[in-house]
Amino acid sequence: MKILTDERTAKEIEKQNCQELTELSAELVVIDIPDKYNQTERSRFIKTSMREYVKGDFLFIDTDTIIAEKLPDVVSDYDIAMVRDMHGTMIETENVDGYRSFFEKCHYSFDASAIMFNSGVIWCKDTAFSHDFFRRWHDEWRYTQSCGVVRDQVSLCKLSNEFAGAIGELADRYNVQVSRLISVKHLIHAVVIHYFNEFNHSESCYALQQPQIQKEDFRSEIIQNIIESPKEAFIPCRLVKLNGTEDQLAKTAAYKRLRWMYIRHKNVFYVIELLAKAIIKIRRAFIK
DSSP states (O other), X not given: OEEEEEHHXXXXXXXXXXXXXXXXXXXXXXXXXXXTOOHHHHHHHHHHHGGGGOOSOEXXXXXXXXXXXXXXXXXXXXXXXXXXXXXXXXXXXXXXXXXXXXXXXXXXXXXXXXXXXXXXXXXXXXXXXXXXXXXXXXXXXXXXXXXXXXXXXXXXXXXXXXXXXXXXXXOGGGSEEOSTTOOHHHHTTOSEEEOOTTSOOTTSSBGGGSHHHHTSOTTSHHXXXXXXXXXXXXXXXXXXXXXXXXXXXXXXXXXXXXXXXXXXXXXHHXXXXXXXXXXXXXXXXXXX
């Protein structure tokens, strides 16, 4: 096992004297990154250039994941393989409008029906093709970064569609992505659960996304219970049918504005709510 990190993080790890890494015989690989980069940029720098720092075939797994089943030695016959982002096409993701704006910002053409892979889990063989792919991905990410888009997904999507057919699709179980629109059907077979630590998921249903649980010590009973039974680590939630009425409403601009208003300006939202209730009462009175 190799842990790729930057110098700042490596110093923090050494300071913590993490015994678990010693027990796992994990090798810390420190990568030289420009000092001006923030935490998110350092993370993306490492991910898009990691092929040159690791010898042999490897399975890359993001840190905001939890292993739910034993990992096999080989997961694909392809040189590079990943699971689709949110287990579908770009238009089926939660943030299709956000991606559209990112693509426009980078002067990329946008195709909502295009396949977008999720970079949280990447199978990579040590071949000339994979080395070339990662070199180009890193260059493409540096370009999107210069356009103000730090996410690696945008550059990855552009490149993987240029190499259409050469990039393999991993079975969904190797990167079961937990979000507000969790794909429940893949959970029972999950080998890796990806819970997206990058964003504020206080409204999400997975335990490790909850801010209060993220503050827990790694050795705490709560965290150990989650590690022991990761497929059961959900807080009470309800299912929403993909492309059903509630899902379609959640994708509308009206819903997004109301949600934003509820979070940022509750007083204004409650005025609208009172007006809506009044209209319903008036309507019912006339119907009678």
